[in-house]
Amino acid sequence: MSSIKTDITTTQKVDTDVETESQVNSMAGKDDGWFSMKKVIIIGVASIVSIATIALILYLTLPSSSEEYQKPTAQALIGVTKTTVAPSTSSTEGSQQTVAPVALVTSSNGSPTGSTENSQGVTESTVAPITRSTEDSQTKKLIFVQVLFRHGARAPGRLPKKYQKYFPRGGGELTDRGFNHSHLVGLFLKKRYVDSGFLNKSLVNHEMRWFSRQMSRVLSTASTIGSAMFRTPEQKYKTVGVVSRKDNDFLLTGGISKCKAKKKIIKKRCPGLLNKHSNSEIEALKCLDRKPKIFETFNVTDSDMYINMYRNNVPLPDNVLQHYKEIAAGYLEVRDFNNGVGDSELIQIRFGLIINKLLNDLTKAWESHLSNTTKRKFNAYSTQDWLIGGVLDAFSVLKYLQSILPKEEPNYSVMIVVELWEINGKPFVKFLYKPEEITEENHQLLDLTTRIPGCQGLEDCPLEVFNKCCDSHRLDLYTYLQKCRPKENHSKDSAEKDATYLDF
Numbered sequence: 001m002s003s004i005k006t007d008i009t010t011t012q013k014v015d016t017d018v019e020t021e022s023q024v025n026s027m028a029g030k031d032d033g034w035f036s037m038k039k040v041i042i043i044g045v046a047s048i049v050s051i052a053t054i055a056l057i058l059y060l061t062l063p064s065s066s067e068e069y070q071k072p073t074a075q076a077l078i079g080v081t082k083t084t085v086a087p088s089t090s091s092t093e094g095s096q097q098t099v100a101p102v103a104l105v106t107s108s109n110g111s112p113t114g115s116t117e118n119s120q121g122v123t124e125s126t127v128a129p130i131t132r133s134t135e136d137s138q139t140k141k142l143i144f145v146q147v148l149f150r151h152g153a154r155a156p157g158r159l160p161k162k163y164q165k166y167f168p169r170g171g172g173e174l175t176d177r178g179f180n181h182s183h184l185v186g187l188f189l190k191k192r193y194v195d196s197g198f199l200n201k202s203l204v205n206h207e208m209r210w211f212s213r214q215m216s217r218v219l220s221t222a223s224t225i226g227s228a229m230f231r232t233p234e235q236k237y238k239t240v241g242v243v244s245r246k247d248n249d250f251l252l253t254g255g256i257s258k259c260k261a262k263k264k265i266i267k268k269r270c271p272g273l274l275n276k277h278s279n280s281e282i283e284a285l286k287c288l289d290r291k292p293k294i295f296e297t298f299n300v301t302d303s304d305m306y307i308n309m310y311r312n313n314v315p316l317p318d319n320v321l322q323h324y325k326e327i328a329a330g331y332l333e334v335r336d337f338n339n340g341v342g343d344s345e346l347i348q349i350r351f352g353l354i355i356n357k358l359l360n361d362l363t364k365a366w367e368s369h370l371s372n373t374t375k376r377k378f379n380a381y382s383t384q385d386w387l388i389g390g391v392l393d394a395f396s397v398l399k400y401l402q403s404i405l406p407k408e409e410p411n412y413s414v415m416i417v418v419e420l421w422e423i424n425g426k427p428f429v430k431f432l433y434k435p436e437e438i439t440e441e442n443h444q445l446l447d448l449t450t451r452i453p454g455c456q457g458l459e460d461c462p463l464e465v466f467n468k469c470c471d472s473h474r475l476d477l478y479t480y481l482q483k484c485r486p487k488e489n490h491s492k493d494s495a496e497k498d499a500t501y502l503d504f
């Protein structure tokens with residue numbers, strides 16, 4: 001349990017992404033061309049991503065690039081002056097790739113063991129070698145991995161003039177800290193999945209797919225992590241391709257805006273949120289059963305600014321600093337409310353499609369493994385705190401996490417990891433979480449597998465059990481479109497066509 005600390009240090013914290021209903025509305029833009037939008041994506045994004053990538057490469061390779069910035073006056077910009085490329089720890093060329101001895105808990109009858117929970121009910125997982133064997137000849141082989149991470153440290157969305165000097169890339173953008181810590185996530189994934197031999201270290205595109213919301217800090221995070229994962233001293237310029245979709249991003253925008261079913265639910269919970277010109281945080285406060293006291297003194301709409309300043313080590317006014325914990329805790333309540341946490345109906349309509357995809361892809365990966373046609377081994381989703389929160393809630397582990405972690409939004413660079421293993425010929429799932437921002441190369445992940453509904457007591461959860469975890473939070477695209485756009489003529493066919501983006 002060493003990875004969970006409840007103390008809050010003075011510098012490093014959690015963070016939030018701001019996503020209001022009205023922002024979603026404006027971002028989703030026109031909803032016409034429902035089924036014709038999909039082509040836009042890959043090329044459009046490819047160019048954005050390449051720009052981000054080039055920028056990143058320059059940043060990492062040009063020793064003098066830091067001088068282009070004004071000398072930062074606060075620690076917020078730590079990382080600007082240090083420009084050396086992180087040494088890659090890639091394994092030596094000829095090293096054994098497939099077998100790694102591991103202190104894996106196994107039972108002698110070859111079936112997965114009951115959990116070895118510690119007092120907090122969570123076990124830890126360290127390294128995942130591709131295959132593990134034990135004396136009693138139980139064999140484990142990693143088959144498929146899905147990761148969802150939050151972008152790195154970022155500037156506040158609304159940035160008053162007096163704070164702009166701390167955030168030279170502008171409001172909402174990644175800070176240098178954010179790039180650096182995204183890079184560390186990549187080094188962790190490199191060690192776990194590339195150096196171990198699970199993924200081809202040459203970078204083979206058909207082995208993986210990287211999805212990102214189309215938003216610069218999220219795209220930059222994906223390309224930063226991808227390059228850290230595959231770069232070697234010999235090949236410094238590799239990075240992954242990232243796909244993204246501006247309109248009708250079914251996966252990473254929490255349910256597109258014009259959804260009848262979603263509106264209906266929100267109308268019941270908090271009608272003020274449907275007013276386009278109202279501020280979602282102020283409206284949510286009115287609807288909360290218990291309004292956090294702190295927002296009698298502080299304006300709730302300033303919370304995002306304070307939290308992102310604090311987490312980037314930018315000096316805060318004294319009165320804010322004194323009440324920082326209460327602001328962060330109060331703001332979490334407001335955000336959870338707006339996100340739908342605890343409301344199954346809203347969670348389903350907002351996150352049902354990505355939950356469905358995560359679960360379906362496990363099954364597809366297992367089937368292709370059985371038929372010896374495996375291509376895809378790794379799917380990555382570059383995303384934001386509210387989506388991470390929604391997904392954790394859909395898997396019924398968010399309440400638990402919030403009970404053991406500080407009351408604040410998820411840290412930057414947090415990550416959910418879902419692994420599919422073959423154990424003695426049968427498929428099993430692990431559900432892991434990294435709540436910390438800073439990632440060690442051998443980072444200890446929280447193992448939440450035994451907390452997934454149906455998986456109680458199973459350190460490795462059988463795929464068929466895991467797959468039933470979340471039926472009430474799951475939605476296929478056809479049903480989703482029927483619920484959201486009842487007036488349109490949807491057919492399973494057209495939904496399937498539009499679901500290209502959702503393809504495994």
Ligand SMILES: *[C@@H]1O[C@H](CO)[C@@H](O)[C@H](O)[C@H]1NC(C)=O
Pocket residue numbers: 078079080082083180181438
């Ligand atoms: C990156 O982050 C790590 C962990 O916070 C820190 O030790 C390191 O100095 C940072 N590197 C740069 C170049 O800022």
Ligand SMILES: *[C@@H]1O[C@H](CO)[C@@H](O)[C@H](O)[C@H]1NC(C)=O
Pocket residue numbers: 200201202204
């Ligand atoms: C990895 O890719 C290289 C080509 O880039 C290929 O020669 C090699 O066979 C691949 N290895 C595996 C294990 O697929």
Ligand SMILES: *[C@@H]1O[C@H](CO)[C@@H](O)[C@H](O)[C@H]1NC(C)=O
Pocket residue numbers: 279299300301302
């Ligand atoms: C809080 O700030 C918002 C702008 O961010 C403003 O619209 C609102 O009126 C403020 N509320 C109070 C009570 O000052």
Ligand SMILES: *[C@@H]1O[C@H](CO)[C@@H](O)[C@H](O)[C@H]1NC(C)=O
Pocket residue numbers: 370371372
């Ligand atoms: C897949 O390969 C294994 C061993 O290489 C073989 O035993 C099995 O029959 C193959 N399955 C199919 C469906 O081809």
Ligand SMILES: *[C@@H]1O[C@H](CO)[C@@H](O)[C@H](O)[C@H]1NC(C)=O
Pocket residue numbers: 004005006007012013014405406407408409410411435436437438
């Ligand atoms: C954020 O990270 C800090 C430092 O790693 C950790 O102590 C804290 O528990 C994390 N907060 C949350 C909400 O996960």
Ligand SMILES: *[C@@H]1O[C@H](CO)[C@@H](O)[C@H](O)[C@H]1NC(C)=O
Pocket residue numbers: 489490491
């Ligand atoms: C609905 O779509 C189907 C197939 O796309 C078509 O055959 C049918 O005529 C359409 N119905 C209406 C009422 O537009």
